[in-house]
Amino acid sequence: MSRILTLAFSWSMIAASGWAAPWTIGADCRPEDQAKYDQFEQAVRAASPGSTVYVPKPYPASDRQVIADFLYQYRGWHWERADPRRLPRGEARVLSGILESTVTFQVLRLENWDATRCGSEQRSDFYYLLRIFDAASGDELSRVTLHPSGLWATKGNSFEGFSFLSLPDPDLVLREEVAPSYGVGAERGSTQYIEHLGAIVCGWMAPCLAFRQGGDAYVFVRSPLLPRKLFKIAGDEPRYVLQPGDVQRGRLAAIPPERLTGPLFHLGGNVWTVAREVPKRPGASPRQ
Amino acid sequence: MNRSRIANLAALVGLAPLLLASTCTIGSGDGTPFGLNMPWFHQENSYYCVPAAIQMWAAYDGNRVSQTTIAASVGAVSPNGTPAANVAPGVDRFTATTDAIYEDAFYTDRAEFNSMQITSISNGRPLIAAFDQVHVVVPSGGAWHYDSTNGWNVWDSVLFQDPAAGADLVLSGGDWMDRVSAMVIGASATVGFKSYLNQYGSSVRVGGSTYRAPPRQY
Numbered sequence: 004m005s006r007i008l009t010l011a012f013s014w015s016m017i018a019a020s021g022w023a024a025p026w027t028i029g030a031d032c033r034p035e036d037q038a039k040y041d042q043f044e045q046a047v048r049a050a051s052p053g054s055t056v057y058v059p060k061p062y063p064a065s066d067r068q069v070i071a072d073f074l075y076q077y078r079g080w081h082w083e084r085a086d087p088r089r090l091p092r093g094e095a096r097v098l099s100g101i102l103e104s105t106v107t108f109q110v111l112r113l114e115n116w117d118a119t120r121c122g123s124e125q126r127s128d129f130y131y132l133l134r135i136f137d138a139a140s141g142d143e144l145s146r147v148t149l150h151p152s153g154l155w156a157t158k159g160n161s162f163e164g165f166s167f168l169s170l171p172d173p174d175l176v177l178r179e180e181v182a183p184s185y186g187v188g189a190e191r192g193s194t195q196y197i198e199h200l201g202a203i204v205c206g207w208m209a210p211c212l213a214f215r216q217g218g219d220a221y222v223f224v225r226s227p228l229l230p231r232k233l234f235k236i237a238g239d240e241p242r243y244v245l246q247p248g249d250v251q252r253g254r255l256a257a258i259p260p261e262r263l264t265g266p267l268f269h270l271g272g273n274v275w276t277v278a279r280e281v282p283k284r285p286g287a288s289p290r291q
Numbered sequence: 292m293n294r295s296r297i298a299n300l301a302a303l304v305g306l307a308p309l310l311l312a313s314t315c316t317i318g319s320g321d322g323t324p325f326g327l328n329m330p331w332f333h334q335e336n337s338y339y340c341v342p343a344a345i346q347m348w349a350a351y352d353g354n355r356v357s358q359t360t361i362a363a364s365v366g367a368v369s370p371n372g373t374p375a376a377n378v379a380p381g382v383d384r385f386t387a388t389t390d391a392i393y394e395d396a397f398y399t400d401r402a403e404f405n406s407m408q409i410t411s412i413s414n415g416r417p418l419i420a421a422f423d424q425v426h427v428v429v430p431s432g433g434a435w436h437y438d439s440t441n442g443w444n445v446w447d448s449v450l451f452q453d454p455a456a457g458a459d460l461v462l463s464g465g466d467w468m469d470r471v472s473a474m475v476i477g478a479s480a481t482v483g484f485k486s487y488l489n490q491y492g493s494s495v496r497v498g499g500s501t502y503r504a505p506p507r508q509y
Binding site for chain 2: 091200206248
Protein backbone atom coordinates (compact mmCIF):
# COMPACT_ATOMS: atom_id res chain seq x y z
CA MET A 4 0.00 0.00 0.00
CA SER A 5 2.82 2.39 0.84
CA ARG A 6 4.08 2.18 -2.70
CA ILE A 7 0.75 3.11 -4.14
CA LEU A 8 1.01 6.69 -5.20
CA THR A 9 -1.72 9.23 -5.39
CA LEU A 10 -1.46 11.70 -8.21
CA ALA A 11 -2.92 15.11 -7.61
CA PHE A 12 -3.38 16.90 -10.85
CA SER A 13 -3.95 20.59 -10.94
CA TRP A 14 -7.40 20.64 -12.44
CA SER A 15 -8.85 18.14 -10.03
CA MET A 16 -7.56 20.26 -7.20
CA ILE A 17 -9.12 23.33 -8.74
CA ALA A 18 -12.41 21.52 -9.23
CA ALA A 19 -12.39 20.49 -5.61
CA SER A 20 -11.57 23.96 -4.37
CA GLY A 21 -15.05 25.22 -5.00
CA TRP A 22 -14.82 27.94 -7.59
CA ALA A 23 -16.21 25.53 -10.16
CA ALA A 24 -19.37 24.79 -8.22
CA PRO A 25 -21.07 21.56 -9.29
CA TRP A 26 -24.45 22.03 -10.92
CA THR A 27 -27.12 19.98 -12.64
CA ILE A 28 -30.19 20.47 -14.76
CA GLY A 29 -31.69 17.36 -13.19
CA ALA A 30 -34.96 17.41 -11.30
CA ASP A 31 -34.71 17.47 -7.53
CA CYS A 32 -35.01 14.18 -5.72
CA ARG A 33 -38.40 13.70 -4.13
CA PRO A 34 -38.50 15.09 -0.60
CA GLU A 35 -40.32 11.99 0.61
CA ASP A 36 -37.27 9.90 -0.36
CA GLN A 37 -34.91 11.78 1.93
CA ALA A 38 -35.73 9.58 4.93
CA LYS A 39 -34.77 6.55 2.85
CA TYR A 40 -31.45 8.15 1.85
CA ASP A 41 -30.74 9.09 5.46
CA GLN A 42 -31.44 5.52 6.53
CA PHE A 43 -29.05 4.16 3.94
CA GLU A 44 -26.35 6.57 5.02
CA GLN A 45 -26.76 5.45 8.61
CA ALA A 46 -26.52 1.82 7.48
CA VAL A 47 -23.26 2.52 5.64
CA ARG A 48 -21.76 4.43 8.54
CA ALA A 49 -22.75 1.71 11.03
CA ALA A 50 -21.79 -1.27 8.84
CA SER A 51 -19.13 -3.71 9.94
CA PRO A 52 -16.91 -5.94 7.77
CA GLY A 53 -18.99 -8.61 6.05
CA SER A 54 -21.92 -6.29 5.48
CA THR A 55 -22.85 -5.65 1.85
CA VAL A 56 -22.59 -1.91 2.54
CA TYR A 57 -19.34 -1.87 4.50
CA VAL A 58 -16.46 0.33 3.43
CA PRO A 59 -13.56 1.29 5.68
CA LYS A 60 -14.02 5.02 5.05
CA PRO A 61 -17.74 5.68 4.72
CA TYR A 62 -18.48 8.85 2.76
CA PRO A 63 -14.80 9.46 2.04
CA ALA A 64 -13.62 13.03 2.28
CA SER A 65 -10.18 12.78 0.73
CA ASP A 66 -8.51 11.10 -2.23
CA ARG A 67 -6.71 8.73 0.12
CA GLN A 68 -9.99 7.64 1.67
CA VAL A 69 -11.55 7.10 -1.76
CA ILE A 70 -8.61 4.93 -2.77
CA ALA A 71 -8.80 3.01 0.51
CA ASP A 72 -12.47 2.24 -0.08
CA PHE A 73 -11.80 1.06 -3.61
CA LEU A 74 -8.88 -1.15 -2.63
CA TYR A 75 -10.85 -2.76 0.19
CA GLN A 76 -13.72 -3.64 -2.12
CA TYR A 77 -11.53 -4.74 -5.01
CA ARG A 78 -9.39 -6.99 -2.86
CA GLY A 79 -12.57 -8.49 -1.41
CA TRP A 80 -13.41 -9.96 -4.81
CA HIS A 81 -10.30 -12.18 -4.62
CA TRP A 82 -9.94 -12.26 -8.37
CA GLU A 83 -6.38 -13.45 -7.92
CA ARG A 84 -7.94 -16.87 -7.30
CA ALA A 85 -9.94 -16.75 -10.51
CA ASP A 86 -9.11 -18.49 -13.73
CA PRO A 87 -7.36 -15.71 -15.68
CA ARG A 88 -9.36 -16.67 -18.76
CA ARG A 89 -12.56 -15.71 -16.95
CA LEU A 90 -11.43 -12.26 -15.91
CA PRO A 91 -12.71 -9.20 -17.76
CA ARG A 92 -10.53 -7.97 -20.59
CA GLY A 93 -7.53 -6.01 -19.30
CA GLU A 94 -8.09 -7.18 -15.74
CA ALA A 95 -4.88 -9.18 -15.37
CA ARG A 96 -2.79 -6.00 -15.58
CA VAL A 97 -5.02 -4.17 -13.12
CA LEU A 98 -5.03 -7.07 -10.71
CA SER A 99 -1.29 -7.59 -10.68
CA GLY A 100 -0.72 -3.85 -10.47
CA ILE A 101 -2.89 -3.55 -7.41
CA LEU A 102 -1.56 -6.66 -5.70
CA GLU A 103 2.03 -5.63 -6.37
CA SER A 104 1.41 -1.94 -5.69
CA THR A 105 2.74 -0.81 -9.03
CA VAL A 106 -0.17 1.43 -9.89
CA THR A 107 -0.95 5.06 -9.27
CA PHE A 108 -4.31 6.70 -8.88
CA GLN A 109 -5.98 9.93 -9.78
CA VAL A 110 -9.30 10.83 -8.16
CA LEU A 111 -11.72 13.08 -10.05
CA ARG A 112 -15.30 14.06 -9.51
CA LEU A 113 -18.02 13.29 -12.04
CA GLU A 114 -21.40 14.93 -11.66
CA ASN A 115 -24.18 12.40 -11.88
CA TRP A 116 -26.86 13.55 -14.31
CA ASP A 117 -28.30 10.10 -14.46
CA ALA A 118 -31.56 8.74 -13.06
CA THR A 119 -29.42 7.01 -10.44
CA ARG A 120 -28.75 10.40 -8.83
CA CYS A 121 -31.93 9.78 -6.91
CA GLY A 122 -31.44 6.04 -6.55
CA SER A 123 -33.73 3.52 -4.96
CA GLU A 124 -31.49 3.40 -1.88
CA GLN A 125 -28.73 5.95 -2.04
CA ARG A 126 -28.53 9.45 -3.37
CA SER A 127 -25.50 9.99 -5.58
CA ASP A 128 -25.20 13.56 -6.78
CA PHE A 129 -21.75 12.71 -8.06
CA TYR A 130 -19.30 9.86 -8.47
CA TYR A 131 -15.68 9.62 -7.53
CA LEU A 132 -13.84 8.59 -10.67
CA LEU A 133 -10.64 6.69 -9.98
CA ARG A 134 -8.20 6.52 -12.83
CA ILE A 135 -5.70 3.71 -12.35
CA PHE A 136 -2.33 4.01 -14.07
CA ASP A 137 0.62 1.70 -14.46
CA ALA A 138 3.30 3.60 -12.59
CA ALA A 139 6.13 2.53 -14.87
CA SER A 140 4.58 3.17 -18.26
CA GLY A 141 1.93 5.73 -17.36
CA ASP A 142 -0.67 3.65 -19.22
CA GLU A 143 -4.18 4.13 -17.92
CA LEU A 144 -5.40 0.66 -17.02
CA SER A 145 -8.82 1.15 -15.56
CA ARG A 146 -11.55 3.61 -14.61
CA VAL A 147 -13.69 2.99 -11.57
CA THR A 148 -16.51 4.95 -10.03
CA LEU A 149 -17.52 5.00 -6.40
CA HIS A 150 -20.68 6.50 -4.97
CA PRO A 151 -20.34 9.36 -2.48
CA SER A 152 -20.87 6.65 0.14
CA GLY A 153 -17.59 5.03 -0.95
CA LEU A 154 -19.46 1.98 -2.23
CA TRP A 155 -18.24 0.75 -5.56
CA ALA A 156 -20.43 1.47 -8.59
CA THR A 157 -18.75 0.65 -11.91
CA LYS A 158 -15.48 -0.40 -13.47
CA GLY A 159 -14.03 -0.75 -16.96
CA ASN A 160 -10.56 -1.43 -18.32
CA SER A 161 -8.52 -0.47 -21.30
CA PHE A 162 -7.33 -3.42 -23.33
CA GLU A 163 -5.75 -4.16 -26.66
CA GLY A 164 -7.80 -2.31 -29.23
CA PHE A 165 -9.56 -0.07 -26.71
CA SER A 166 -7.94 2.90 -25.04
CA PHE A 167 -9.44 5.60 -22.89
CA LEU A 168 -9.72 9.15 -24.08
CA SER A 169 -7.69 11.57 -22.04
CA LEU A 170 -9.55 13.69 -19.50
CA PRO A 171 -7.90 17.07 -19.60
CA ASP A 172 -9.02 20.12 -17.66
CA PRO A 173 -12.66 20.74 -18.69
CA ASP A 174 -11.84 24.33 -19.61
CA LEU A 175 -9.19 23.05 -21.98
CA VAL A 176 -11.71 20.78 -23.70
CA LEU A 177 -14.01 23.76 -24.08
CA ARG A 178 -11.27 25.95 -25.45
CA GLU A 179 -9.65 23.44 -27.79
CA GLU A 180 -12.47 21.15 -28.87
CA VAL A 181 -15.80 22.93 -28.44
CA ALA A 182 -15.18 26.59 -29.16
CA PRO A 183 -13.33 26.17 -32.47
CA SER A 184 -15.92 23.76 -33.88
CA TYR A 185 -19.13 25.27 -32.58
CA GLY A 186 -18.34 28.86 -31.60
CA VAL A 187 -20.00 28.36 -28.23
CA GLY A 188 -18.56 29.65 -24.98
CA ALA A 189 -19.29 28.86 -21.37
CA GLU A 190 -20.06 30.79 -18.24
CA ARG A 191 -16.98 30.98 -16.09
CA GLY A 192 -16.67 28.05 -13.74
CA SER A 193 -19.52 26.07 -15.31
CA THR A 194 -17.50 23.41 -17.14
CA GLN A 195 -17.62 19.98 -15.58
CA TYR A 196 -17.54 16.31 -16.52
CA ILE A 197 -20.83 14.45 -16.21
CA GLU A 198 -22.13 10.90 -16.30
CA HIS A 199 -25.44 10.27 -18.05
CA LEU A 200 -26.63 7.12 -19.76
CA GLY A 201 -29.37 7.45 -22.30
CA ALA A 202 -29.77 8.50 -25.91
CA ILE A 203 -26.85 10.82 -25.17
CA VAL A 204 -24.27 8.44 -23.75
CA CYS A 205 -21.84 9.89 -21.22
CA GLY A 206 -20.48 6.82 -19.48
CA TRP A 207 -17.96 6.92 -16.69
CA MET A 208 -15.34 5.61 -19.13
CA ALA A 209 -15.94 8.57 -21.41
CA PRO A 210 -17.75 11.27 -19.46
CA CYS A 211 -19.21 14.22 -21.32
CA LEU A 212 -18.28 17.83 -20.82
CA ALA A 213 -21.20 19.96 -19.61
CA PHE A 214 -21.33 23.73 -19.39
CA ARG A 215 -23.81 26.58 -19.16
CA GLN A 216 -24.29 29.62 -21.30
CA GLY A 217 -27.09 32.15 -21.13
CA GLY A 218 -29.58 29.95 -19.31
CA ASP A 219 -28.95 26.97 -21.57
CA ALA A 220 -27.02 23.81 -20.77
CA TYR A 221 -24.68 22.12 -23.22
CA VAL A 222 -23.42 18.56 -23.28
CA PHE A 223 -20.39 17.68 -25.38
CA VAL A 224 -20.06 13.97 -26.12
CA ARG A 225 -16.43 12.83 -26.20
CA SER A 226 -16.12 9.15 -26.87
CA PRO A 227 -13.46 6.97 -28.42
CA LEU A 228 -16.24 5.01 -30.12
CA LEU A 229 -18.73 7.61 -31.35
CA PRO A 230 -18.52 10.86 -33.28
CA ARG A 231 -18.10 13.94 -31.11
CA LYS A 232 -21.30 15.93 -30.86
CA LEU A 233 -22.52 18.96 -28.98
CA PHE A 234 -26.08 19.03 -27.66
CA LYS A 235 -27.98 21.99 -26.28
CA ILE A 236 -30.65 21.63 -23.63
CA ALA A 237 -32.33 24.99 -23.80
CA GLY A 238 -33.52 26.59 -20.61
CA ASP A 239 -36.89 27.22 -22.23
CA GLU A 240 -37.19 23.75 -23.75
CA PRO A 241 -40.42 22.31 -22.35
CA ARG A 242 -40.14 19.68 -19.64
CA TYR A 243 -42.41 16.68 -20.06
CA VAL A 244 -43.82 14.40 -17.40
CA LEU A 245 -43.80 10.79 -18.55
CA GLN A 246 -44.82 7.81 -16.47
CA PRO A 247 -42.41 4.94 -15.73
CA GLY A 248 -42.03 2.82 -18.83
CA ASP A 249 -43.52 5.41 -21.20
CA VAL A 250 -40.25 6.14 -22.96
CA GLN A 251 -39.21 2.56 -23.51
CA ARG A 252 -42.75 1.71 -24.64
CA GLY A 253 -42.81 4.69 -27.00
CA ARG A 254 -45.80 6.29 -25.25
CA LEU A 255 -44.75 9.83 -26.06
CA ALA A 256 -48.09 11.51 -26.68
CA ALA A 257 -47.16 14.15 -24.10
CA ILE A 258 -44.51 15.47 -26.48
CA PRO A 259 -45.72 17.31 -29.59
CA PRO A 260 -44.25 15.46 -32.58
CA GLU A 261 -42.76 18.67 -33.96
CA ARG A 262 -40.73 19.02 -30.75
CA LEU A 263 -39.38 15.48 -30.89
CA THR A 264 -36.56 16.27 -33.26
CA GLY A 265 -33.67 15.51 -30.91
CA PRO A 266 -32.73 12.86 -28.39
CA LEU A 267 -34.80 12.54 -25.25
CA PHE A 268 -32.94 13.57 -22.14
CA HIS A 269 -33.95 12.26 -18.73
CA LEU A 270 -33.87 14.88 -16.00
CA GLY A 271 -34.69 12.41 -13.24
CA GLY A 272 -37.91 11.13 -11.75
CA ASN A 273 -40.67 11.42 -14.37
CA VAL A 274 -39.27 14.54 -16.01
CA TRP A 275 -37.82 14.47 -19.52
CA THR A 276 -36.87 17.02 -22.11
CA VAL A 277 -35.49 17.09 -25.63
CA ALA A 278 -31.89 17.94 -26.47
CA ARG A 279 -30.88 19.53 -29.78
CA GLU A 280 -27.71 18.78 -31.65
CA VAL A 281 -25.69 21.92 -32.30
CA PRO A 282 -24.38 22.10 -35.86
CA LYS A 283 -20.69 22.63 -36.42
CA ARG A 284 -19.56 25.96 -37.77
CA PRO A 285 -18.95 25.94 -41.51
CA GLY A 286 -15.36 25.06 -42.15
CA ALA A 287 -14.77 23.59 -38.69
CA SER A 288 -12.51 20.59 -38.85
CA PRO A 289 -14.38 17.32 -38.35
CA ARG A 290 -12.25 16.43 -35.36
CA GLN A 291 -13.03 13.06 -33.83
CA MET B 292 -49.30 -39.45 -22.13
CA ASN B 293 -51.60 -36.49 -21.60
CA ARG B 294 -50.71 -32.87 -22.18
CA SER B 295 -50.04 -31.93 -18.58
CA ARG B 296 -47.64 -34.85 -18.10
CA ILE B 297 -45.74 -33.81 -21.21
CA ALA B 298 -45.57 -30.28 -19.88
CA ASN B 299 -44.30 -31.50 -16.50
CA LEU B 300 -41.68 -33.65 -18.14
CA ALA B 301 -40.57 -30.79 -20.31
CA ALA B 302 -40.32 -28.58 -17.27
CA LEU B 303 -38.23 -31.16 -15.42
CA VAL B 304 -35.93 -31.65 -18.36
CA GLY B 305 -35.58 -27.92 -18.64
CA LEU B 306 -34.93 -27.56 -14.94
CA ALA B 307 -32.21 -30.19 -14.69
CA PRO B 308 -29.46 -28.22 -16.40
CA LEU B 309 -30.61 -25.15 -14.55
CA LEU B 310 -30.15 -26.75 -11.15
CA LEU B 311 -26.85 -28.17 -12.25
CA ALA B 312 -25.76 -24.77 -13.43
CA SER B 313 -26.90 -23.10 -10.25
CA THR B 314 -24.87 -25.36 -8.02
CA CYS B 315 -21.67 -24.51 -9.82
CA THR B 316 -22.22 -20.80 -10.17
CA ILE B 317 -24.30 -19.01 -7.58
CA GLY B 318 -22.85 -19.48 -4.15
CA SER B 319 -19.75 -21.18 -5.43
CA GLY B 320 -18.00 -19.28 -2.72
CA ASP B 321 -14.88 -17.83 -4.23
CA GLY B 322 -16.23 -14.79 -6.05
CA THR B 323 -14.84 -15.96 -9.36
CA PRO B 324 -16.55 -14.16 -12.19
CA PHE B 325 -18.66 -16.41 -14.32
CA GLY B 326 -20.08 -15.58 -17.65
CA LEU B 327 -20.77 -16.18 -21.25
CA ASN B 328 -17.68 -14.56 -22.73
CA MET B 329 -19.97 -12.45 -24.84
CA PRO B 330 -18.35 -10.86 -27.86
CA TRP B 331 -18.39 -7.08 -27.93
CA PHE B 332 -19.13 -4.75 -30.81
CA HIS B 333 -19.42 -1.02 -30.50
CA GLN B 334 -22.43 0.67 -32.01
CA GLU B 335 -21.72 2.17 -35.39
CA ASN B 336 -23.68 5.34 -34.78
CA SER B 337 -25.40 7.10 -31.93
CA TYR B 338 -28.79 5.36 -32.28
CA TYR B 339 -27.57 1.83 -33.02
CA CYS B 340 -27.35 0.49 -29.47
CA VAL B 341 -30.08 -2.09 -30.12
CA PRO B 342 -28.64 -3.30 -33.45
CA ALA B 343 -25.22 -3.60 -31.80
CA ALA B 344 -26.70 -5.50 -28.84
CA ILE B 345 -28.51 -7.93 -31.15
CA GLN B 346 -25.33 -8.28 -33.19
CA MET B 347 -23.45 -9.37 -30.04
CA TRP B 348 -26.13 -11.88 -29.13
CA ALA B 349 -26.18 -13.21 -32.70
CA ALA B 350 -22.39 -13.52 -32.73
CA TYR B 351 -22.52 -15.41 -29.45
CA ASP B 352 -24.83 -17.86 -31.22
CA GLY B 353 -22.46 -18.07 -34.18
CA ASN B 354 -24.39 -15.79 -36.54
CA ARG B 355 -22.60 -12.90 -38.23
CA VAL B 356 -24.87 -10.08 -39.28
CA SER B 357 -24.25 -6.40 -39.83
CA GLN B 358 -25.69 -3.65 -37.68
CA THR B 359 -27.24 -1.99 -40.71
CA THR B 360 -29.12 -5.17 -41.56
CA ILE B 361 -30.41 -5.45 -38.01
CA ALA B 362 -31.23 -1.73 -37.87
CA ALA B 363 -33.34 -1.98 -41.01
CA SER B 364 -35.20 -4.93 -39.56
CA VAL B 365 -35.93 -3.41 -36.13
CA GLY B 366 -36.65 0.07 -37.40
CA ALA B 367 -33.80 1.92 -35.70
CA VAL B 368 -34.09 5.61 -36.49
CA SER B 369 -32.32 8.76 -35.45
CA PRO B 370 -32.29 10.24 -32.87
CA ASN B 371 -34.00 7.96 -30.36
CA GLY B 372 -33.25 4.54 -31.76
CA THR B 373 -35.33 1.39 -31.85
CA PRO B 374 -38.93 1.03 -30.69
CA ALA B 375 -38.93 -1.32 -27.70
CA ALA B 376 -41.61 -3.50 -29.25
CA ASN B 377 -39.25 -4.35 -32.12
CA VAL B 378 -36.37 -5.64 -30.01
CA ALA B 379 -37.74 -9.08 -29.15
CA PRO B 380 -38.73 -9.82 -32.78
CA GLY B 381 -35.23 -8.70 -33.79
CA VAL B 382 -33.68 -11.12 -31.33
CA ASP B 383 -35.87 -13.93 -32.63
CA ARG B 384 -34.87 -13.15 -36.19
CA PHE B 385 -31.11 -12.88 -35.83
CA THR B 386 -30.14 -15.09 -32.88
CA ALA B 387 -30.70 -18.72 -31.95
CA THR B 388 -33.39 -17.63 -29.51
CA THR B 389 -36.89 -17.95 -30.90
CA ASP B 390 -39.04 -17.04 -27.92
CA ALA B 391 -37.74 -13.65 -26.83
CA ILE B 392 -40.05 -11.66 -24.60
CA TYR B 393 -40.00 -8.10 -23.36
CA GLU B 394 -40.16 -7.63 -19.57
CA ASP B 395 -40.68 -4.25 -18.01
CA ALA B 396 -39.00 -3.72 -14.64
CA PHE B 397 -41.63 -1.21 -13.63
CA TYR B 398 -44.35 -3.84 -13.65
CA THR B 399 -42.43 -6.95 -12.60
CA ASP B 400 -41.59 -8.15 -9.10
CA ARG B 401 -38.03 -7.01 -8.48
CA ALA B 402 -36.70 -10.31 -7.17
CA GLU B 403 -38.34 -12.25 -9.99
CA PHE B 404 -37.00 -9.80 -12.56
CA ASN B 405 -33.45 -10.35 -11.35
CA SER B 406 -33.90 -14.07 -10.95
CA MET B 407 -34.97 -14.37 -14.58
CA GLN B 408 -31.72 -12.72 -15.67
CA ILE B 409 -29.56 -14.90 -13.43
CA THR B 410 -31.34 -18.03 -14.59
CA SER B 411 -30.88 -17.14 -18.23
CA ILE B 412 -27.16 -16.44 -17.81
CA SER B 413 -26.73 -19.64 -15.82
CA ASN B 414 -28.40 -21.46 -18.67
CA GLY B 415 -25.86 -20.00 -21.05
CA ARG B 416 -28.35 -17.75 -22.76
CA PRO B 417 -27.85 -14.01 -23.30
CA LEU B 418 -30.34 -11.22 -22.75
CA ILE B 419 -30.53 -7.53 -23.49
CA ALA B 420 -31.05 -5.07 -20.64
CA ALA B 421 -32.25 -1.47 -20.97
CA PHE B 422 -30.62 1.26 -18.90
CA ASP B 423 -32.89 4.13 -17.94
CA GLN B 424 -35.32 3.28 -20.77
CA VAL B 425 -33.11 4.64 -23.57
CA HIS B 426 -29.90 2.65 -23.81
CA VAL B 427 -29.27 -1.09 -23.96
CA VAL B 428 -26.43 -3.34 -22.88
CA VAL B 429 -25.77 -7.08 -22.97
CA PRO B 430 -24.95 -8.75 -19.65
CA SER B 431 -22.23 -11.32 -19.90
CA GLY B 432 -22.19 -12.75 -16.41
CA GLY B 433 -21.33 -11.71 -12.92
CA ALA B 434 -19.76 -12.72 -9.68
CA TRP B 435 -21.06 -14.05 -6.39
CA HIS B 436 -19.37 -15.06 -3.22
CA TYR B 437 -20.41 -17.06 -0.21
CA ASP B 438 -19.80 -15.35 3.09
CA SER B 439 -19.25 -18.10 5.61
CA THR B 440 -19.53 -15.69 8.53
CA ASN B 441 -23.21 -15.11 7.98
CA GLY B 442 -24.30 -17.72 5.41
CA TRP B 443 -25.09 -15.16 2.75
CA ASN B 444 -24.76 -15.63 -0.97
CA VAL B 445 -23.68 -12.16 -2.00
CA TRP B 446 -24.35 -11.00 -5.54
CA ASP B 447 -21.30 -8.81 -6.10
CA SER B 448 -21.38 -7.67 -9.65
CA VAL B 449 -22.61 -7.92 -13.20
CA LEU B 450 -20.29 -8.05 -16.20
CA PHE B 451 -21.77 -6.55 -19.32
CA GLN B 452 -20.99 -5.36 -22.83
CA ASP B 453 -21.96 -1.77 -23.54
CA PRO B 454 -22.09 -0.94 -27.24
CA ALA B 455 -21.35 2.72 -26.50
CA ALA B 456 -19.05 2.59 -23.49
CA GLY B 457 -16.89 -0.52 -23.79
CA ALA B 458 -16.38 -4.21 -23.18
CA ASP B 459 -16.46 -6.31 -20.03
CA LEU B 460 -17.70 -3.51 -17.82
CA VAL B 461 -18.43 -4.37 -14.22
CA LEU B 462 -21.32 -2.89 -12.26
CA SER B 463 -22.14 -3.56 -8.63
CA GLY B 464 -25.17 -5.76 -8.08
CA GLY B 465 -27.00 -2.92 -6.36
CA ASP B 466 -26.34 -0.51 -9.20
CA TRP B 467 -27.43 -3.06 -11.76
CA MET B 468 -30.77 -3.44 -10.00
CA ASP B 469 -31.17 0.32 -9.94
CA ARG B 470 -30.35 0.88 -13.58
CA VAL B 471 -32.15 -1.81 -15.51
CA SER B 472 -35.60 -0.68 -16.57
CA ALA B 473 -36.50 -3.48 -18.97
CA MET B 474 -35.08 -6.54 -20.65
CA VAL B 475 -35.54 -8.79 -23.64
CA ILE B 476 -34.95 -12.38 -22.69
CA GLY B 477 -35.65 -15.86 -24.02
CA ALA B 478 -38.70 -17.27 -22.27
CA SER B 479 -37.40 -20.84 -22.22
CA ALA B 480 -34.06 -19.64 -20.85
CA THR B 481 -35.83 -18.49 -17.71
CA VAL B 482 -37.67 -21.73 -16.95
CA GLY B 483 -37.35 -22.48 -13.27
CA PHE B 484 -36.37 -18.95 -12.24
CA LYS B 485 -38.71 -19.18 -9.28
CA SER B 486 -36.69 -22.12 -8.00
CA TYR B 487 -33.74 -19.79 -7.71
CA LEU B 488 -35.77 -17.52 -5.51
CA ASN B 489 -36.96 -20.45 -3.48
CA GLN B 490 -33.48 -21.84 -3.06
CA TYR B 491 -31.59 -18.65 -2.50
CA GLY B 492 -34.19 -16.02 -1.73
CA SER B 493 -33.69 -15.34 1.95
CA SER B 494 -29.94 -15.88 1.92
CA VAL B 495 -29.23 -13.68 -1.07
CA ARG B 496 -27.70 -10.26 -0.46
CA VAL B 497 -26.66 -7.70 -3.01
CA GLY B 498 -23.31 -5.93 -2.99
CA GLY B 499 -23.65 -2.22 -2.26
CA SER B 500 -27.28 -2.58 -1.27
CA THR B 501 -29.40 -3.30 1.77
CA TYR B 502 -31.95 -5.03 -0.43
CA ARG B 503 -33.37 -8.34 0.74
CA ALA B 504 -35.66 -10.48 -1.34
CA PRO B 505 -38.92 -11.09 0.47
CA PRO B 506 -39.46 -14.63 1.73
CA ARG B 507 -41.61 -16.60 -0.67
CA GLN B 508 -43.12 -20.02 -1.04
CA TYR B 509 -43.61 -21.64 -4.40
